[in-house]
Amino acid sequence: MRVTVHRKAHFNAAHRLYRKDWSFEKNHEIFGKCNNPNYHGHNYELIVSVTGEIDKETGYVIDMKVLKDIIKSEVEDAFDHKNLSVEVSEFENLNPTAENIAVVIYDKIKPKLNKNFDLEITLYETPRNFVTYSGE
Amino acid sequence: MRVTVHRKAHFNAAHRLYRKDWSFEKNHEIFGKCNNPNYHGHNYELIVSVTGEIDKETGYVIDMKVLKDIIKSEVEDAFDHKNLSVEVSEFENLNPTAENIAVVIYDKIKPKLNKNFDLEITLYETPRNFVTYSGE
Amino acid sequence: MRVTVHRKAHFNAAHRLYRKDWSFEKNHEIFGKCNNPNYHGHNYELIVSVTGEIDKETGYVIDMKVLKDIIKSEVEDAFDHKNLSVEVSEFENLNPTAENIAVVIYDKIKPKLNKNFDLEITLYETPRNFVTYSGE
Amino acid sequence: MRVTVHRKAHFNAAHRLYRKDWSFEKNHEIFGKCNNPNYHGHNYELIVSVTGEIDKETGYVIDMKVLKDIIKSEVEDAFDHKNLSVEVSEFENLNPTAENIAVVIYDKIKPKLNKNFDLEITLYETPRNFVTYSGE
Amino acid sequence: MRVTVHRKAHFNAAHRLYRKDWSFEKNHEIFGKCNNPNYHGHNYELIVSVTGEIDKETGYVIDMKVLKDIIKSEVEDAFDHKNLSVEVSEFENLNPTAENIAVVIYDKIKPKLNKNFDLEITLYETPRNFVTYSGE
Amino acid sequence: MRVTVHRKAHFNAAHRLYRKDWSFEKNHEIFGKCNNPNYHGHNYELIVSVTGEIDKETGYVIDMKVLKDIIKSEVEDAFDHKNLSVEVSEFENLNPTAENIAVVIYDKIKPKLNKNFDLEITLYETPRNFVTYSGE
Numbered sequence: 171m172r173v174t175v176h177r178k179a180h181f182n183a184a185h186r187l188y189r190k191d192w193s194f195e196k197n198h199e200i201f202g203k204c205n206n207p208n209y210h211g212h213n214y215e216l217i218v219s220v221t222g223e224i225d226k227e228t229g230y231v232i233d234m235k236v237l238k239d240i241i242k243s244e245v246e247d248a249f250d251h252k253n254l255s256v257e258v259s260e261f262e263n264l265n266p267t268a269e270n271i272a273v274v275i276y277d278k279i280k281p282k283l284n285k286n287f288d289l290e291i292t293l294y295e296t297p298r299n300f301v302t303y304s305g306e
Numbered sequence: 307m308r309v310t311v312h313r314k315a316h317f318n319a320a321h322r323l324y325r326k327d328w329s330f331e332k333n334h335e336i337f338g339k340c341n342n343p344n345y346h347g348h349n350y351e352l353i354v355s356v357t358g359e360i361d362k363e364t365g366y367v368i369d370m371k372v373l374k375d376i377i378k379s380e381v382e383d384a385f386d387h388k389n390l391s392v393e394v395s396e397f398e399n400l401n402p403t404a405e406n407i408a409v410v411i412y413d414k415i416k417p418k419l420n421k422n423f424d425l426e427i428t429l430y431e432t433p434r435n436f437v438t439y440s441g442e
Numbered sequence: 443m444r445v446t447v448h449r450k451a452h453f454n455a456a457h458r459l460y461r462k463d464w465s466f467e468k469n470h471e472i473f474g475k476c477n478n479p480n481y482h483g484h485n486y487e488l489i490v491s492v493t494g495e496i497d498k499e500t501g502y503v504i505d506m507k508v509l510k511d512i513i514k515s516e517v518e519d520a521f522d523h524k525n526l527s528v529e530v531s532e533f534e535n536l537n538p539t540a541e542n543i544a545v546v547i548y549d550k551i552k553p554k555l556n557k558n559f560d561l562e563i564t565l566y567e568t569p570r571n572f573v574t575y576s577g578e
Numbered sequence: 579m580r581v582t583v584h585r586k587a588h589f590n591a592a593h594r595l596y597r598k599d600w601s602f603e604k605n606h607e608i609f610g611k612c613n614n615p616n617y618h619g620h621n622y623e624l625i626v627s628v629t630g631e632i633d634k635e636t637g638y639v640i641d642m643k644v645l646k647d648i649i650k651s652e653v654e655d656a657f658d659h660k661n662l663s664v665e666v667s668e669f670e671n672l673n674p675t676a677e678n679i680a681v682v683i684y685d686k687i688k689p690k691l692n693k694n695f696d697l698e699i700t701l702y703e704t705p706r707n708f709v710t711y712s713g714e
Numbered sequence: 715m716r717v718t719v720h721r722k723a724h725f726n727a728a729h730r731l732y733r734k735d736w737s738f739e740k741n742h743e744i745f746g747k748c749n750n751p752n753y754h755g756h757n758y759e760l761i762v763s764v765t766g767e768i769d770k771e772t773g774y775v776i777d778m779k780v781l782k783d784i785i786k787s788e789v790e791d792a793f794d795h796k797n798l799s800v801e802v803s804e805f806e807n808l809n810p811t812a813e814n815i816a817v818v819i820y821d822k823i824k825p826k827l828n829k830n831f832d833l834e835i836t837l838y839e840t841p842r843n844f845v846t847y848s849g850e
Numbered sequence: 851m852r853v854t855v856h857r858k859a860h861f862n863a864a865h866r867l868y869r870k871d872w873s874f875e876k877n878h879e880i881f882g883k884c885n886n887p888n889y890h891g892h893n894y895e896l897i898v899s900v901t902g903e904i905d906k907e908t909g910y911v912i913d914m915k916v917l918k919d920i921i922k923s924e925v926e927d928a929f930d931h932k933n934l935s936v937e938v939s940e941f942e943n944l945n946p947t948a949e950n951i952a953v954v955i956y957d958k959i960k961p962k963l964n965k966n967f968d969l970e971i972t973l974y975e976t977p978r979n980f981v982t983y984s985g986e
Contacts, residue, residue: 173677174710182976184864184891184933187365200364202371203931210931211864211891213976219710224681228608229595229673234707235610253864253888265365269309273360296862296893299370302310302355318568320456320483320525323637336636338643344525347456347483349568389456389480401637405581409632432454432485435642438582438627445813446846459909472908474915491846496817500744501731501809506843507746537909541853545904571914574854574899590840592728592755592797616797619728619755621840659747659754661728704726704757717949718982763982768953772880773867773945778979779882 174221174290175231179241181250184211185266209253214271215294216245218279222287232287244278268295272303280305310357310426311367315377317386320347321402345389350407351430352381354415358423368423380414404431408439416441446493446562447503451513453522456483457538481525486543487566488517490551494559504559516550540567544575552577582629582698583639587649589658592619593674617661622679623702624653626687630695640695652686676703680711688713718765718834719775723785725794728755729810753797758815759838760789762823766831776831788822812839816847824849854901854970855911859921861930864891865946889933894951895974896925898959902967912967924958948975952983960985 187204188197197205204210218241222231252258254266260274272293280289290304323340324333333341340346354377358367388394390402396410408429416425426440459476460469469477476482490513494503524530526538532546544565552561562576595612596605605613612618626649630639660666662674668682680701688697698712731748732741741749748754762785766775796802798810804818816837824833834848867884868877877885884890898921902911932938934946940954952973960969970984 171681171711172714173680175677176708176710178706180976182890182892184889189363200369206931206933206937208933208936209864209889209891210862210933211889212862213893215977224675224677227597229675229678231677231709233608251883251886251890253886253890256888257886267365269311269360269367270365272309273307296860297895298314300312301367302312303307306308316568318482318484320481325635336641339523342523342525342529344528345456345481345483346454346523346525347481348454349485351569387475387478387482389478389482392480393478403637405583405632405639406637408581409579432452433487434586436584437639438584439579442580443817443847444850445816447813448844448846450842461907472913496813499733501811501814503813503845505744539909541855541904541911542909544853545851570858572856573911574856575851578852588840590754590756592753611795614795614797614801616800617728617753617755618726618795618797619753620726621757623841659750661750661752661754664752665750704724705759715953715983716986717952719949720980720982722978768949771869773947773950775949775981777880 171224172221173224173231174219174288175234175237176217176219177234177237177241179216179218179238179246181214181216181246182211183214183249183252183254184209185254185261186210187265187267189265209255212295214249215300216241216275217292218275219290219292220283220287221290222284232283240279240282244282245275248278268293268299268301269303272301276303276305307360308357309360309367310355310424311370311373312353312355313370313373313377315352315354315374315382317350317352317382318347319350319385319388319390320345321390321397322346323401323403325401345391348431350385351436352377352411353428354411355426355428356419356423357426358420368419376415376418380418381411384414404429404435404437405439408437412439412441443496444493445496445503446491446560447506447509448489448491449506449509449513451488451490451510451518453486453488453518454483455486455521455524455526456481457526457533458482459537459539461537481527484567486521487572488513488547489564490547491562491564492555492559493562494556504555512551512554516554517547520550540565540571540573541575544573548575548577579632580629581632581639582627582696583642583645584625584627585642585645585649587624587626587646587654589622589624589654590619591622591657591660591662592617593662593669594618595673595675597673617663620703622657623708624649624683625700626683627698627700628691628695629698630692640691648687648690652690653683656686676701676707676709677711680709684711684713715768716765717768717775718763718832719778719781720761720763721778721781721785723760723762723782723790725758725760725790726755727758727793727796727798728753729798729805730754731809731811733809753799756839758793759844760785760819761836762819763834763836764827764831765834766828776827784823784826788826789819792822812837812843812845813847816845820847820849851904852901853904853911854899855914855917856897856899857914857917857921859896859898859918859926861894861896861926862891863894863929863932863934864889865934865941866890867945867947869945889935892975894929895980896921896955897972898955899970899972900963900967901970902964912963920959920962924962925955928958948973948979948981949983952981956983956985 187201272291294300323337408427412427430436459473566572595609684699702708731745816835838844867881952971974980
């Protein structure tokens with residue numbers, strides 16, 4: 171019996187969407203207000219979804235405390251109250267769009283999990299805009 | 307890397323569930339209070355989910371402003387503050403159940419998107435009742 | 443010790459905002475899309491807040507089952523799946539704005555409560571627009 | 579056209595996570611605060627999702643009143659305001675983790691539905707922890 | 715300039731509503747399903763609201779970290795994953811209704827705050843039932 | 851009959867909490883992670899609450915379109931996708947704490963309203979931290 175367990179988490183961060191190799195005008199055309207050179211920010215809401223077999227002994231797919239600790243060390247400690255564009259190495263040459271942040275979070279959490287688990291990342295940039303990535 | 311981007315939108319509308327070719331009694335039996343001939347209404351909450359490859363240049367699957375504009379022209383301008391049963395041509399011979407509204411929205415948005423994108427429509431008729439359709 | 447107890451409820455209804463004694467043009471100017479002669483509708487979310495002393499015997503201000511029954515008979519049975527503009531007598535000569543609906547709900551529930559209780563009505567017309575009335 | 583219809587429901591219950599065949603110490607190590615012998619409890623939020631063809635006559639996949647009644651008899655009447663660990667036979671020898679509760683709910687609802695329907699159960703144990711099960 | 719700052723918190727607990735000095739029948743009549751001798755439980759959502767002057771130096775009414783720590787020690791450590799009826803001394807002779815829990819929380823937090831602050835407690839027992847107490 | 855009408859709005863912004871006249875160490879001690887010199891950010895959720903008499907002609911306290919336009923010009927256009935600490939003149943010498951932002955929003959909106967209206971500002975910095983200011 172394969173069940174998916176979901177854990178919500180949260181981090182606040184600043185960012186700017188732009189490409190260093192584009193002019194300000196082109197960045198403005200493509201990224202609009204998100205290209206503000208002084209940065210803007212979001213409360214990112216994160217859902218980490220892990221799919222696997224129920225352990226017959228415990229009745230758990232994965233101990234939520236274990237999953238919570240992985241999210242804390244890999245995501246919250248790394249991103250919370252940070253400027254993603256300036257301080258987070260993964261975005262040194264990668265635009266911190268919601269899509270790319272979700273992929274980076276996936277790539278950070280996946281190796282910490284048992285290989286039999288499937289992983290899906292849902293990331294809310296605002297209550298109206300969110301993305302999902304499952305490694306496909 | 308295929309990512310799904312989701313955009314929430316909103317419209318208010320009136321409707322009535324019934325079939326012209328059935329008696330009032332049969333309509334009442336099947337549709338209950340939803341068959342009120344004077345109509346009732348809902349705040350419909352809509353989630354439009356588009357799945358595709360991340361564009362390496364921009365970091366976007368699709369520019370949210372583009373998606374927002376498609377939703378506005380195809381759904382909000384067409385349905386908001388309308389009586390679906392009376393004023394919206396798609397429901398002239400189609401019962402405006404949440405299921406059918408979701409299919410209609412899918413059929414309106416799909417041709418506006420790049421063919422490589424997959425589309426899923428989630429429509430909340432009330433906070434407790436909602437439907438999902440992905441063209442299958 | 444005065445405590446306020448709050449109970450949430452829900453009803454769906456159609457309505458139209460207009461004045462019979464105004465021209466269509468003036469109604470359109472003032473009420474915009476809400477003046478649609480074919481009606482539109484909402485999921486109204488209601489919070490009924492009752493303030494009073496805690497009963498020392500039970501630990502309740504008011505039994506929630508009692509309050510729930512009052513809301514059902516006075517509001518849900520009267521307004522749910524109805525066209526407020528056509529079928530609800532209180533709005534025969536009163537525009538069913540959120541403000542007026544809240545006052546009508548207050549006036550229906552207040553006489554059903556012990557006189558020592560204060561009452562406040564919060565009514566969400568949409569998730570973004572809501573009103574509060576407490577009989578002042 | 580296959581559409582998924584979702585219905586939300588709610589029940590409150592007490593439970594304890596532990597195995598009778600383990601020492602208190604081992605239970606405490608694995609289940610932490612959830613092993614409290616005096617029980618703790620949750621407001622469980624449930625989403626029942628049924629996938630099937632739209633009935634061309636009615637425009638429904640399944641009548642929501644029918645689905646609501648199944649949820650009431652199979653889940654709410656059986657679990658609401660109960661102690662899952664003490665009073666619910668399904669958990670006599672099964673740890674009432676969110677994962678196992680979701681599987682039990684699936685197994686209770688599935689036989690009540692038309693065989694052509696697919697079923698998925700989403701169960702929120704808290705607003706931050708939830709699980710999904712679809713019979714795979 | 716007096717501003718109110720609000721902090722949300724969360725705890726899960728079991729409880730039973732009944733009076734030892736009443737018969738089971740009378741308890742059942744008054745408290746219904748809440749009188750289950752095996753207990754039931756809730757996810758309690760708490761909002762602690764502190765009103766005071768903005769400190770001109772910091773721009774804070776109260777440092778949220780300080781408020782968060784008070785809530786943790788006075789409420790979360792004391793009530794989370796507990797059986798309120800069995801393990802929490804304040805309810806030894808006090809029915810753990812939402813009203814009484816809110817008063818107990820107020821009485822625990824108020825002495826920890828600067829005397830110039832006003833305090834209000836909002837406690838959700840379920841998403842549909844909640845109470846407010848401000849020491850009046 | 852005095853009714854309060856509430857309108858929700860939203861803006862995203864970056865900020866930093868610190869005092870120019872304090873050392874980095876003192877700023878770090880008081881403001882912790884919020885003192886990040888590279889900024890962090892939030893999705894601010896705003897509720898603007900206006901209290902006044904119901905206009906007997908229209909049934910409105912204030913036309914929501916008028917209120918929505920005031921919020922757009924005074925708050926959204928001024929703060930959205932901005933760095934409050936760098937680009938918004940009101941915070942040139944004022945720490946952009948949630949408390950101070952709420953006061954600034956109050957002071958911007960109040961003069962745009964009819965003098966008979968009372969105003970209250972509720973500002974969510976995160977889903978767990980929010981503030982209220984009503985000009986007292």
